[in-house]
Amino acid sequence: MKFKALFQSLVVVGSIAALSACSAPGNGSSGQNSPNGMSSGQGGAQASGVGDDARFSDGARHNALLAKRTYYFNYDSADIQDEYKPAIFANADFLIAHPHASIILEGHTDPRGSREYNVALGERRANAVAALMKSKGVNASQIRVVSYGAERLAVSGRSEHDFQLDRRVVVVFAQ
Amino acid sequence: MRKLLIVFLAICLSSVSSAWAMLSMELTQGVFGAVPIAIVPFAIQGQTPPQDVAAIISNDLQNSGRFKVWTKNQLTQFPASVSEVSFDYFKTVGVDNAVIGKIEQVDGYYTVKVELLDVAKGKNHAALPEIVLFEQKFNANPAELRALAHHISDQIYQTITGVRGVFSTRLAYVVVRQAARGAPHYFLEVSDQDGYNPRPLLNSSDPIMSPAWSPNGKQIAYVSFENKKSAIYIEEVASGQRNRVSGFPGINGAPAWSPDGKKLAVVLSKSGSPNIYILDLASHHLTQLTNDYYINTEPTWSPLNNSIAFTSNRSGSPQIYQINLQTRAVTRLTYDGKYNARASFTADGNHLIMLNQDGGLYNVGFLDLDAGVFRILTHFNADSESPSIAPNGTMALFGTLYQGKSVLGMVSVDGHIQIRLPALDGEVQDPAWSPFLS
Known part of the structure; x- marks a missing residue:
């Protein structure tokens, strides 16, 4: 009995180790990157150019991008839309330049559907943004992900437009 | 602004001490062929008790949707013992059954005598033994009268329908109240099955769920996001004492008790994606059940098999x-x-209720696992969420929308009975029906 319990715990530890070694959680959604921190996605390569450009040649534009910390998603999707990538990279650049700064990535969904399933969906969205930032070179220890699912809606309404505003990832800088 | 906050807190605190209902019950649709029953107001000897026992029983049975109740305002004769009953009178009223009783004050408590009569069997004033379906006597202190009334409702319900009543059970749910400045505040509350006696188990500026x-x-067991992290807690309902049982990085969600109460199935995303684990509550040993990159969540234990x-x-x-x-198949x-x-499974393990959507609204669905027959229970024009089954398997409790607010609803598993539980204030969501408590 005792041996069995020990064996089970070894199996669990082993499987956790195996999973953490394989950090990309994806089944083909965007924002998945190779473990060495290099971006493998086409969108990532394009957007990193915008980020560099902003950093060195256009401070005002960079600030505007840095201030953009809410990224919206399509229904039942964790794919990052191209329009948000420059802002995500601007925030990534800030974290790289300030290694002691850290962020919480809050994942959210619209109110429809099952609450716990929505928590899982929200985490996928936040993880996608985290993966994109890490691909840029942000240290994993600077990012923490929390998914609120549908528990912290952006707006209380239930129109398609309201739902669109609810489906989001928000960057919150730690105080 | 601070003043407003204090007022808000005072309202919250006053709600804690009073016995009024946070939720009220409105039967919006009952069954065809509901059992006609008279609940005769009980004769009072001595001081009037603080609770109207017969009125509570009337509300219980009426709101169950399975009875058509005649009581104080619909009756003209008020017998308190079998010898006082005119069976012809009740036949004229049109009821098959009648409940009569007496409440006597003795020192600090009340003696409640109640009889359920099969008045259809009675002739004139002849009191035949088979007329009395049950006759019981209880002692209760003033604070126990409401619970006693629910207990009597359970007995009446079971005697007439053959199914154990759920009037003595409780509901747990989350209330979201918008504070004056717009920041939501979250309360985990427990109330009686009819919405009375709401008591908070937790209040937090961060979400509470499941x-x-x-x-x-x-x-x-519940999920709380205090400190901006999800964690699973187990709280003693009576004392409010609680322990954090799961606080891994990422999701700690969807707690589900094993039938023996010794284990909790939980969802953790510490591996990178949400998977289901079993947490042994005594040893804290974790066993991983699913192991893939899909979403795996909302575990629920079958009462039948492993x-x-x-x-x-x-x-x-x-x-x-x-x-x-065993096999992990x-x-x-x-x-x-x-x-x-x-x-979630019904107590017999042969049926499943779930949230279902097929291109339109989200509804409560009911699946007969043996026959493979599926049906939708909530034909409303609003989304539903978080279905939870009554311990006797007859009703589903769920969250829905009514007049732009989140409210609770109940629907019978045959879809015929519909009950709405509007809230006095706030948005009410994510309900869970208790098991039988005695």
Whole structure:
């Protein structure tokens, strides 16, 4: 009995180790990157150019991008839309330049559907943004992900437009 | 602004001490052929008791949807013992059964005598033994009268329908109240099954979700996001004492008790994606059940066999699957609709209720696992969420929308009885029906 319990715990530890070694959680959604921190996605390569450009040649534009910390998603999707990538990279650049700064990535969904399933969906969205930032070179220890699912809606309404505003990832800088 | 906050807190605190209902009950649709029954106001000897026992019984039975109740305002004769009953009178009224009783004040408590009569069998004033379906006497202190009334309702319900009543059970739910400045505040509350006696178990400026009653009804497991992290807590309902039982990085969600109350199935994403684990509450030992990159969540224990049903999107959209805890073999249970989630078994293990969507609104669905027959229970023009089954398997409790607010609703598993539980204030969501408590 005792041996069995020990064996089970070894199996669990082993499987956790195996999973953490394989950090990309994806089944083909965007924002998945190779473990060495290099971006493998086409969108990532394009957007990193915008980020560099902003950093060195256009401070005002960079600030505007840095201030953009809410990224919206399509229904039942964790794919990052191209329009948000420059802002995500601007925030990534800030974290790289300030290694002691850290962020919480809050994942959210619209109110429809099952609450716990929505928590899982929200985490996928936040993880996608985290993966994109890490691909840029942000240290994993600077990012923490929390998914609120549908528990912290952006707006209380239930129109398609309201739902669109609810489906989001928000960057919150730690105080 | 501070003043407003104090007022707000005062309102909250006053709600804690009073016995009024946070939720009220409105029967919006009952069954065809509801059992006609007279609940005669009880004769009072001595001081008037603080609770109108007969009125509570009347409300219980009327709101169950299975009875058509005649009481104080519909009756003209008020017998308190069998010898006073005119059976002809009740036949004229049109009821098959009548409840009569007496409440006598003795020192600090009350003696309640209640009889359920089969008045259809009676002739004139002849009191035949088979007329009295039950006759019982209880002693109760003033604070216990309401619970006693629910207990009597349970007995009447069971005697007439053959099914154990749920009037003595409780509900747990989350209330979201918008404070003066707009920041939401979250309360985990427990009330009687009829919405009375609401008591807060937790209040937080961060979300609270997924309350789950332990099989003995003494504890509630839930998810709380305090400190901006999800964690699973187990709280003693009576004392409010609580322990954090799961606080891993990422998701700590969807707690579900094993039938013996010794284990908790939980969802953790510490591996990178949400998977289902079993947490042994005594040893804190974790066993991983699912191990893939899909979403696996909302475990629920089968009361029949050694298996757990759960939600997974492994086939693209969320559907309900069942995993055998011995062999780890996984089978798919739901095929009706694009979206099936948040399942729970009825006590007999042969049926499943779940959240179902097939391109339109989200509804409560009911699946007969033996026959494979699926039906939608909530034909409302609003989304539903978080279905939870009554311990006698007759009704589902769920969250829905009414007049732009989140409210609770109940629907019978045959779809015929519909009950709305509007809230006095705030948005009420994510309900869980307790097990039988005695």
